[in-house]
Amino acid sequence: MKKRKIAAAVTSAVLLAVLSSVMSSVSRSLDDQNMAERWKGGELDYAQVSVFYPQSKSPYKETDAENLRNTITEKLKEGAFRPENEGAEIWKDAYSSVISVSSVFRYDESSGKTEPAGSDYSVAGVGGGFFEFHPLRLINGNYIYESELDNHRAVLDRQAAWDMFSSFEITGMKFILNGVEFEVAGVADPGDNRDIKKAYPPAPMIYIHYSALEEAGLDTSLLCYEAVIPDPVTNYARNIVLENFGINTMTENETDEDPEKKLDVVIVQNTDRYSVPKLWKGLSEFRTMAVSDRSIA
Numbered sequence: 001m002k003k004r005k006i007a008a009a010v011t012s013a014v015l016l017a018v019l020s021s022v023m024s025s026v027s028r029s030l031d032d033q034n035m036a037e038r039w040k041g042g043e044l045d046y047a048q049v050s051v052f053y054p055q056s057k058s059p060y061k062e063t064d065a066e067n068l069r070n071t072i073t074e075k076l077k078e079g080a081f082r083p084e085n086e087g088a089e090i091w092k093d094a095y096s097s098v099i100s101v102s103s104v105f106r107y108d109e110s111s112g113k114t115e116p117a118g119s120d121y122s123v124a125g126v127g128g129g130f131f132e133f134h135p136l137r138l139i140n141g142n143y144i145y146e147s148e149l150d151n152h153r154a155v156l157d158r159q160a161a162w163d164m165f166s167s168f169e170i171t172g173m174k175f176i177l178n179g180v181e182f183e184v185a186g187v188a189d190p191g192d193n194r195d196i197k198k199a200y201p202p203a204p205m206i207y208i209h210y211s212a213l214e215e216a217g218l219d220t221s222l223l224c225y226e227a228v229i230p231d232p233v234t235n236y237a238r239n240i241v242l243e244n245f246g247i248n249t250m251t252e253n254e255t256d257e258d259p260e261k262k263l264d265v266v267i268v269q270n271t272d273r274y275s276v277p278k279l280w281k282g283l284s285e286f287r288t289m290a291v292s293d294r295s296i297a
Helices: 002-029 035-039 062-078 158-165 194-199 211-215 236-244 276-284
Strands: 046-052 092-108 113-128 137-141 153-157 174-177 180-189 205-209 224-230 266-269
Touching: 035 046, 035 224, 046 236, 062 092, 062 113, 062 224, 062 236, 092 158, 113 158, 113 174, 113 211, 153 158, 158 180, 158 205, 180 205, 180 211, 205 211, 224 236, 236 266
Parallel strands: 113 205, 153 180
Antiparallel strands: 046 224, 046 266, 092 113, 092 174, 092 224, 137 180, 153 205, 174 180
């Protein structure tokens, strides 16, 4: 009996090691899961934390992202964090939303007229350092940035560029989205990684400034907020985000029900989500892992 228990323990350990290796390789292949490693420049550890919002009758908006940004800023001031290089930023964030649109028109400079440029596009409204978190490979042109004065510039993925203009060399060309004119800043390739393909929208993607969504008459519901935050001790960064939603982990008792289950958002710490402890916890709770009653995009 003792030998069987030892054999079972060894088998479990081997399976966990294999699972950890496989999942870690998946994580490393996804650039948008590794912003903390890219951001880290010195000895200070960082964590990447993502908040996924529900699509409900009272959706979250850009102001909610701004409130969370202010919360993090104040908490880091209280912690007296300073960047190692003068003038550098101590942390970074991004937020986004994705909407489907039925049609887009391109602008023909030679005739001065507009003409249909296909249908069924996905439009991503992006804010903060979105393309630092999601470094799509540029085929042509540049990304769009939060600091730009002109919010009528856009990035197209390769499929959207081809559908609209039958070319990737289209920087400066114009298209019309819901009656609003946009200029192409660049063309990006989401990549051929099979894990990226599973998450990437099937429709051609257009990336515009979040602030331009409302002008174009599009839904401004917030879908995701992401941040890389100093993490000098385990869960420091995550706890800052939790406090924004009214959860103080310092006051919890071990017998209390998990307060996160009462939230209508899902908070994920990307940095260690495939670590051995997390995988082991996941295996121990396997029966409930696939059960969720929250409407999260």
